Amino acid sequence: MHNRVVLEIPSLPEHVSLARLLVAQMAAQLRFTVAEVEEIKVAVSEAVTNAIVHGYQGRGDGVVRLEVSLHPGELEVEVIDQGCGMADLELARQPAYSTDPDRMGLGFIFMENFMDHLEVRSEPGRGTRVRMRKRTGTCGPVTTGGQ
Ligand SMILES: Nc1ncnc2c1ncn2[C@@H]1O[C@H](COP(=O)(O)OP(=O)(O)OP(=O)(O)O)[C@@H](O)[C@H]1O
Numbered sequence: 001m002h003n004r005v006v007l008e009i010p011s012l013p014e015h016v017s018l019a020r021l022l023v024a025q026m027a028a029q030l031r032f033t034v035a036e037v038e039e040i041k042v043a044v045s046e047a048v049t050n051a052i053v054h055g056y057q058g059r060g061d062g063v064v065r066l067e068v069s070l071h072p073g074e075l076e077v078e079v080i081d082q083g084c085g086m087a088d089l090e091l092a093r094q095p096a097y098s099t100d101p102d103r104m105g106l107g108f109i110f111m112e113n114f115m116d117h118l119e120v121r122s123e124p125g126r127g128t129r130v131r132m133r134k135r136t137g138t139c140g141p142v143t144t145g146g147q
């Protein structure tokens with residue numbers, strides 16, 4: 001993989017914005033619309049937040065690894081943690097399912113709906129890997145941000 005950027009962040013909520021910035025900057029190199037870039041940012045924020053909040057259970061001593069790859073017409077993002085993992089992935093991905101009563105259980109739904117492809121691998125006690133892909137539309141102008 002030659003066009004890939006890797007970022008490792010400590011599992012602290014204040015670093016979620018770094019993940020958003022990186023992915024937005026990478027997405028800007030492809031022909032995504034402004035709205036699509038926003039969707040990518042939301043999906044990545046959800047995955048990184050899950051790693052911090054659920055994977056490392058808010059401990060702050062873990063590492064969240066973000067791998068962002070550019071392919072022709074497609075952005076691929078992987079969010080990897082070595083936290084607690086999930087025993088029942090199918091259940092975890094149900095709409096409105098959450099192990100935290102204060103949460104909505106919508107993170108995976110956002111990821112699914114805002115990206116074209118979502119793949120989750122997880123092993124209890126070992127961690128979780130979320131892979132997402134989004135293709136650029138076949139029509140529409142390139143966003144240039146000015147005249
Ligand atoms: N990286 C992860 N490591 C361990 N468990 C996870 C991870 N990501 C998700 N989960 C589990 O899957 C459940 C569903 O995740 P999802 O993001 O859909 O909802 P949520 O995080 O609970 O709520 P919301 O995202 O709406 O704040 C979580 O409650 C948690 O139990």
Ligand SMILES: [Mg+2]
Pocket residue numbers: 046049050106107108
């Ligand atoms: Mg979530």
